Amino acid sequence: MSLLEVDRLGMHYGQGRRVTEAIRDLSFAVERGELVSVIGPSGCGKTTLLRCIGGLLAPTSGAVVLRGEPVTGPPDEMAVVFQEYNRSLFPWMTVRQNVAFPLRGKGLTKHARRERGEEAIAAVGLTRSLDHYPWELSGGMQQRVAIARALAYQPSVLLMDEPFASVDAQTRADLEDLTLRVRDEFGVTIVLVTHDIDESVYLADRIVVLSPAPGRVQETVRVELPKPRDQIETRTLPEFTELRTHVHRAVKRPPEGV
Amino acid sequence: MRRRLLAASLELGVPVVLVAGWWLWSTRSESFYYPPLPDILSTFADTWLFERVADDVLPSLARLAAGFTIAAIFGIGLGLALGLSRPARLTLAPTVEFLRAIPTPALIPVAIVLLGIGDTMRVTIIATACVWPILLNAIDGVAGIDTTLVETARSYRVRRLDRVRWVVLPAALPQIFAGMRTSLSVGILVMVVSEMEASTNGIGFFVLQSQRTFAIPEMWSGILLLGILGYALNFGFTRIERRVLRWHRGWRASALGAA
Secondary structure, eight states: OOSEEEEEEEEEESOGGGOEEEEEEEEEEEOTTOEEEEEOSTTSSHHHHHHHHTTSSOOSEEEEEETTEEOOSOOTTEEEEOSOHHHHSOTTSOHHHHHHGGGGGGTOOHHHHHHHHHHHHHHTTOGGGTTSOGGGSOHHHHHHHHHHHHHHTOOSEEEEESTTTTSOHHHHHHHHHHHHHHHHHHTOEEEEEESOHHHHHHHOSEEEEEOSSSBOEEEEEEOOOOSSOOTTHHHHSHHHHHHHHHHHHHHHSOOTTO | OHHHHHHHHHHHHHHHHHHHHHHHHHHTOOOSSSOOHHHHHHHHHHHHTTTTIIIIIHHHHHHHHHHHHHHHHHHHHHHHHHHHOHHHHHHHHHHHHHHHHSOGGGGHHHHHHHHTTSHHHHHHHHHHHHHHHHHHHHHHHHHTOOHHHHHHHHHTTOOHHHHIIIIIHHHHHHHHHHHHHHHHHHHHHHHHHHHTSSOSSSHHHHHHHHHHTTOHHHHHHHHHHHHHHHHHHHHHHHHHHHHHTHHHHHHHHHHHHHO
8 A cells, every 4th residue: 555645636626617627537646755746837736736635625526545544634744845935934933943833733842842843953954043033044044944844743744845946046956955865864755746847857756747737647757866866967867868858748748638 | 324313313303393492482471371381391390290190190001001901802812713714704894893983982971871980981991992903903914814824834733722822823913013002092092081081080180170270281281291101102012012023023124135
């Protein structure tokens, strides 16, 4: 049994003539420890899909199944990293407080919460900014805080919604490598939504390519690039270029049966 | 630097010029109703430093403090509840709008009938007047909270009470504070009005009593005191606001810088 299964998921908004179908009959599975990136043209329902997986949105049809149990609300073993770090971090809390806050519901002592928070902050290399407010930090550092917060929660599945879309290229590369590193360190399964083909190839063990709206699985691509991945070496491998071209074509190709 | 110096000197200069003008204009005043400013000031010193502080100033401030506190508790509590529930908000909106449209001093006769002429009546009147700006701002602040913040809290299964206390309330706090600042000046106003009706002490009572007994410099000194009190209270409140909302100023500045 897979850790996470998306089973014939469908979601539409609105009613009657104004109905918009975001995703239709979407199915794929994620194995334990995998990093699956979901890619597709803009407006193909990537974010809707992620919100459904995270239990933040109830699908119109189909189901998300985690360890055999259907997801009906945000599960205890999932954490989400949103794209808009500046809107997802609480501006009235310091870095330390932001990271420890979600642990309140975990039944830990204050001391344990504090320790777990500091550990996660150290893992993303922000120990020096523990008592800063997020808005005192750069965009890349803020997203690190968001990642630390997710790690401290110790989820088995980490959902990331275009997490690096609003930072500069160098920071983006750093955050990509950070993601790969903490994945190994914390043994977490990751589902990452992105519109960046290079990023999806660089990070993933498997790529799920979605069709234009309503989003369905166009193709699943297995990525067997050597690990650990390296920003320079991996990206210059001929296999990387091949995969990248392949995924690019898949994203552009009109969906079958239309 | 020079601009700031100019601004500071203007800030101080304008009141100084106004007072000096009043002084010059009133020194030779023969009018019974507009006594010379020096007379008013010496009366002020005789009356308020510190003879009548316990008799009139403290009762006034106590009423204001009680009324304002009650209004803040009700306004924030009800504002959170209505802000969080769209059905409740829609159901109660017309009622709230209607009640808030009634000028509170018009309720004084009713309050006297229902509550008598004691401090309960006065505190109730002050609280009633103060509650609206806090309530409406709290509703707005809560209803307008960034959805990503709420989703984040939800995705981490933050319990409802924790969510309200640590996410919703702080997010709405800047607007709640704006409401409280408005309420404070409304409160002073209504405090004075309530003390002019069936009262035996308080600054409002003193001003009206002075006028009725033709103690005109005393009347003016009371008005002067109200101005100073209002200014001081607002100043103190702004200080507290700056402290509590330090994050908000920093956050806004960084948001503007990034845009």
